Amino acid sequence: MTNKSIGIKDVAVAAGVSVTTVSHVLNDVAYARISPETREKVKATAERLGYGPNRLAQALRTQRTGMLGLVSEEIATTPHAGRIILGADEAARARGYNLMIINTSGAASDESRQADVEALLERRVDGILYATMYHREVTLPENLSSIPAVLVDSESLAGSVASVVPDEEGGARVAVQSLLDAGHRRIGFLNNTDDVPATRDRLRGFRNALDEAGLDGAAAPVESELSEVLGGYVAALRMLKRKDRPTGLFCYNDRMAMGAYRAAAEVGISIPNELSVVGFDDQELIAANLYPGLTTVALPHYEMGAWATERLIDAIEGKADLTVLAAKPTILQCPLVTRESITNPHPGLS
Structure with a gap:
């Protein structure tokens, strides 16, 4: 039989259950009291018979199209952050939805953002x-308030929209702790100059981790530059020329760490034998290909995309209240990715 000749009644008969049970299982009705075994049986039967819901009829009945929009501020053209899209797309498909993406510039005007949202509406x-x-704070297009929405890797300045962000402070603590665990006590930080949540929170995490280890976080050396390779290089040169130069270096991101590698090589300091380095972001093209491989903290891009999509669909289907989630951002952990850039401090430097 073709897909068109198979109806929900056929699935019910073949599975030995009611039409209502089939409907509840295939539409993922959370409140339905159906055993896991029956759910699996219904899904397997529907797949075996080639049954799929009639999207047009479903849309007419539920007033939903099964399409989600994603306004991407340069996510689609940023390799490591692109995992946000992958997480969102896979979570959407698992729930029977498809993703429509509009890529925009981070410098786009308010009118342009408004038009992007309107195109999706x-x-x-x-x-x-x-x-x-x-991770940054954003002013959102006014027309976004007309539809369920979730922010990914950003926060609304008005605090009116549900959002999911990385644990910047916790990630910094994890990074610094990796240096402390290796025995380092003179630890410096190469920070970003942009006034964004990541800059503030990673500095706070750096200082708090040192304070908790019995060190003076406020007195620990910090050098700030643009968060690019050149910025890391310039900041690291200043740091490494100090008389009490650190034996461990925490870098705001992997690009700055790459610049620190260059600076260390230029002044004849060996990584990790004379200087241990830890980054942030886990940009695989950088972190895994530096020599030695860079120990770093991973941003949960995939997880943020998936989480936001799950909550958005829950809200669309009446299973979640986004206004409750908007009270404060949901924070996801940033795990340490261990490579070869950290070792015990050189005896002559500790």
């Missing part, structure tokens, strides 16, 4: 994900 998406390429 005209295509009758059921909800919108708004994702930025780095």
Whole structure:
């Protein structure tokens, strides 16, 4: 039989259950009291018979299209942050939804952002994900309030929209703790100059981790530059020329760590024998390919995309209240990715 000749009644008969049970299982109705075994049986039967829900009929009945919009501030053109899209897409497909993406510039005007959201609304998406390429505070287009929405890797200045962000402070603590665990006590920080949540929170995590280890976090050396390779190089040169230069270096991101590698080589300091380095972001093209491989903290891009999509669909289907989630950002952990850039401090330097 073809897919068109198979109906929900056929699935019910073949599975030995009621039509209502099939409907509840295939529409993932959370309140339905159906055993896991029966759910699996219904799904397997539907797959075996080639049954799929009639999307047009479903849309007419539920007033939903099964489409989600994603406004991407340069996410689609940023390799490591692109995992936000992968997480969102896979979570959407698992729930029977598809993703429609509009890529915009981080420097786009308010009018342009408004137009991007309007383009998605005209295509009758059921909800919108708004994702930025780095953790920052955003002013949202006014028309975004007309539809369920979740922010990814960003926070609303008005605090009116549910959002998911990385644990910047916790990630910094993990990074510094990796140096402390290796025996380092003179630890410096190469920080970013941009006034964004990541800059403030990673500095706080750096200082708090040192304080908790019995060291003076406020007195620990910090050098700030643009968070690029050149910025890391310039900041590291200043740090490494100090008379009491650190034996361990925490870098705001992997690009700055790459610049620190260059600076260390230029002044004849060996990594990790004379200087241990830890980064942040786990940009695989950088971290895994530096020599030695860079120990770093991973941003949960995939997890943020998936979490936001799950919550958005829950809201669309009446299973979650986004206004409750908007009270404060949801924070996801940033795990340490261990490579070869950290070792015990050189006896002559400790």
